[in-house]
Amino acid sequence: MRKVSFVFLIFVGIFFSLRSHAGPLASLGTQMSFEYDADGRNYEIRQPLSLRGGYRFRHLDLYLEFSRFTQSNQVSYLQIKREHTEWIGWARHIFRNKWIAQPYGALGFGIQYDTVTTNFANDSARDEGTPYSLASLAGGVRFLIAKRLNIDLEGRASVSETYAPNPLLGAGLYAGWSF
Numbered sequence: 001m002r003k004v005s006f007v008f009l010i011f012v013g014i015f016f017s018l019r020s021h022a023g024p025l026a027s028l029g030t031q032m033s034f035e036y037d038a039d040g041r042n043y044e045i046r047q048p049l050s051l052r053g054g055y056r057f058r059h060l061d062l063y064l065e066f067s068r069f070t071q072s073n074q075v076s077y078l079q080i081k082r083e084h085t086e087w088i089g090w091a092r093h094i095f096r097n098k099w100i101a102q103p104y105g106a107l108g109f110g111i112q113y114d115t116v117t118t119n120f121a122n123d124s125a126r127d128e129g130t131p132y133s134l135a136s137l138a139g140g141v142r143f144l145i146a147k148r149l150n151i152d153l154e155g156r157a158s159v160s161e162t163y164a165p166n167p168l169l170g171a172g173l174y175a176g177w178s179f
Helices: 002-021
Strands: 025-034 045-047 051-057 060-073 076-093 102-120 123-127 132-144 149-158 168-178
Touching: 025 060, 045 168, 051 168, 060 102, 076 132, 102 149
Parallel strands: none
Antiparallel strands: 025 045, 025 051, 025 168, 051 060, 060 076, 076 102, 102 123, 102 132, 132 149, 149 168
């Protein structure tokens, strides 16, 4: 209980110390994640679509990211469709916020899950999947295009119980807007 109270007090302190400089942010982008294929011998590239929303402070961004991709395989009468979804809360530190090219590092925690739909002839089954925790470490550069418009180029490594390989490596490109 002490740890929970301590962490809560730290977040409350950070929130109140930074709230006067907060401004909303939103971004849309795509990633390339490299994971093993079904037989576990070769890599396949996944390209989830990502939406981000949160607040930008002077040197710190706090935001929530939603990403999803769909993969389908079909052989004769059998079709398998996989929908992979991730929700990650991020804290990103901007190292040089006065530069046009701003380097940053980020740490994220969240959940990921898969929903699998199997169709065989006229029968269908849907497995909603179990949510698993995940942790991510990212680094990149934000390029300021205009006063409120930016492009982020990012690399990341994510760890979760179900990822193969673990860590799962990826790269992303995002277009963002600060309000």
